[in-house]
Amino acid sequence: MQTAASRQQTQAKWQKAISLAELEERSKAIVKLDGKQILVLLSAGRIYAFNNRCPHEGFPLAEGTLSEGCILTCNWHSWRFNLEDGETLVGGDTLRHYPHDIRDGDIWLDVSDPPPEALRARALAGLREAFDEHDYERIARELARFERADGDPLDALTHALEWAMDGLEFGTTHAQAAAPDWLALRSAIASDDAAERLIPVVEIIGHLSWDVLMQKGPFPIPADEAERFDADVFEQAIEDENEALALAQARAGLRAGGGQSLRASLERASLRHYQNFGHSVIYLDKAYELAGILGDRADAALLLPLVRSLCQTAREDLIPEFRAYGPALAAWDSTGMDAPDAGSFRGKGVDASLKLVRASSGQRQALYDALMCAAADAMLHYDASYREQTTKPVQENIDWLDFTHAITHLNAARKVCAHQPELWANALLQTGCFLGRNAKFVDWEQETSQWSATDNDQLVDDVLASMLDHGEPLYIFPAHTLKVATALKEELALNPDAPWKPVALAALNRFVNEPMKKKHVRRAVAQASRFVELEG
Ligand code: FES
Numbered sequence: 001m002q003t004a005a006s007r008q009q010t011q012a013k014w015q016k017a018i019s020l021a022e023l024e025e026r027s028k029a030i031v032k033l034d035g036k037q038i039l040v041l042l043s044a045g046r047i048y049a050f051n052n053r054c055p056h057e058g059f060p061l062a063e064g065t066l067s068e069g070c071i072l073t074c075n076w077h078s079w080r081f082n083l084e085d086g087e088t089l090v091g092g093d094t095l096r097h098y099p100h101d102i103r104d105g106d107i108w109l110d111v112s113d114p115p116p117e118a119l120r121a122r123a124l125a126g127l128r129e130a131f132d133e134h135d136y137e138r139i140a141r142e143l144a145r146f147e148r149a150d151g152d153p154l155d156a157l158t159h160a161l162e163w164a165m166d167g168l169e170f171g172t173t174h175a176q177a178a179a180p181d182w183l184a185l186r187s188a189i190a191s192d193d194a195a196e197r198l199i200p201v202v203e204i205i206g207h208l209s210w211d212v213l214m215q216k217g218p219f220p221i222p223a224d225e226a227e228r229f230d231a232d233v234f235e236q237a238i239e240d241e242n243e244a245l246a247l248a249q250a251r252a253g254l255r256a257g258g259g260q261s262l263r264a265s266l267e268r269a270s271l272r273h274y275q276n277f278g279h280s281v282i283y284l285d286k287a288y289e290l291a292g293i294l295g296d297r298a299d300a301a302l303l304l305p306l307v308r309s310l311c312q313t314a315r316e317d318l319i320p321e322f323r324a325y326g327p328a329l330a331a332w333d334s335t336g337m338d339a340p341d342a343g344s345f346r347g348k349g350v351d352a353s354l355k356l357v358r359a360s361s362g363q364r365q366a367l368y369d370a371l372m373c374a375a376a377d378a379m380l381h382y383d384a385s386y387r388e389q390t391t392k393p394v395q396e397n398i399d400w401l402d403f404t405h406a407i408t409h410l411n412a413a414r415k416v417c418a419h420q421p422e423l424w425a426n427a428l429l430q431t432g433c434f435l436g437r438n439a440k441f442v443d444w445e446q447e448t449s450q451w452s453a454t455d456n457d458q459l460v461d462d463v464l465a466s467m468l469d470h471g472e473p474l475y476i477f478p479a480h481t482l483k484v485a486t487a488l489k490e491e492l493a494l495n496p497d498a499p500w501k502p503v504a505l506a507a508l509n510r511f512v513n514e515p516m517k518k519k520h521v522r523r524a525v526a527q528a529s530r531f532v533e534l535e536g
Pocket of ligand 1: 054055056057058059074075076077078079
């Protein structure tokens, strides 16, 4: 049903454009009507009226080339439009046409705008095409059109999450995980600048689109639904990596009680193992944060991929380096009363780190602070020479993001443990795994005083604000910067005088100011060649 506003806007608005005689003489004319710049063409006896601004980048179509009577080529980047049926033959966005009428020798145009719902539907259809092709600029254009037609960009985002659902072979990625941090940044934008406020949404949709495109699906999430939701069956299905059963249970849970009905089970599953190098609990925490912003409408699009990712995730506690995690968890009794000390984690491997964590198991808050400090300390002292090394084995491909994850993981785990305190042992021991694993890749002797940011209360906010023009061609890097800065902002808001604050700010300062090697050509080829030689 049309609203009063849309009825008003669909009323025809005929305006005189040019006399037929003049058009016959000139064959084309640009007219300005109702604030619009319209090109009127006479070709092969037919009249066409359409926007003079090319829908690609706005250059004048009056300078284009007409062929076959009705095919117009924009000479800037060769987009082609069929003026007869309105189709864009080469390029993407739709060219707007205007109905015409001839009255008493004059050409009249209907310059009324379509109803907003039609404009939104068209923008959304265009956004879907841009999403499928990862056409970043078009994603931005269609979102701007959607918003101009009174659409809420978060509605468009919800659609994009649904489009991504069946395109992600392993479920949730950093695209969904960084989304609530982008939206927090959006909320913090003080200006009314619509373009500025659109940046976070464009980035999220661009990232989703990229991840889907790179995976070359589809990988449909089955529509099967269990008769009733049973939390034990659901959790066991995830534990057994039985994706079909877990998804069927998840669908039943969503139908019966919405996303919250799955939450406790998913929280337990996200921390049950040291898995996916800490991503699982981050994905879980961020999925619920995003669902809180977007509302129930996004539950399925966020939680079904999350269930898939939990079923498919790599469980590093099964590999030799982290096998001590299971026994340490089984032996956890919250009676360890050693005063935790961040410095004591320096140089300790996984087994020794887990022992240190257990020794302070009865000092939960102090242990948490010590682990946050130790994670930041390791990040501040990352041995950047690793990024230049090309002859090391694959397991030594350690870089900045391995360090930022220790902090982001602990931040997410803290929030999950606020609802599920019995998971603290998992969370703290898993941080011990991070510390032990990263310990080999730090240089404790290096000078770090130049990174001190104790006097810079604005550092975290400045880093976050810089994300709005980050300049990175690959989404994964700004996603990590955004996530670690947001994690520190959240932690410092809770504990402004945290003992680890100086070292965490220095670590962040170094991370955002040191160059990061983002592609390792020589190392990748050397490792591949060595591997192929050994495979026999
Ligand atoms: S502006 Fe017309 S094709 Fe680019």
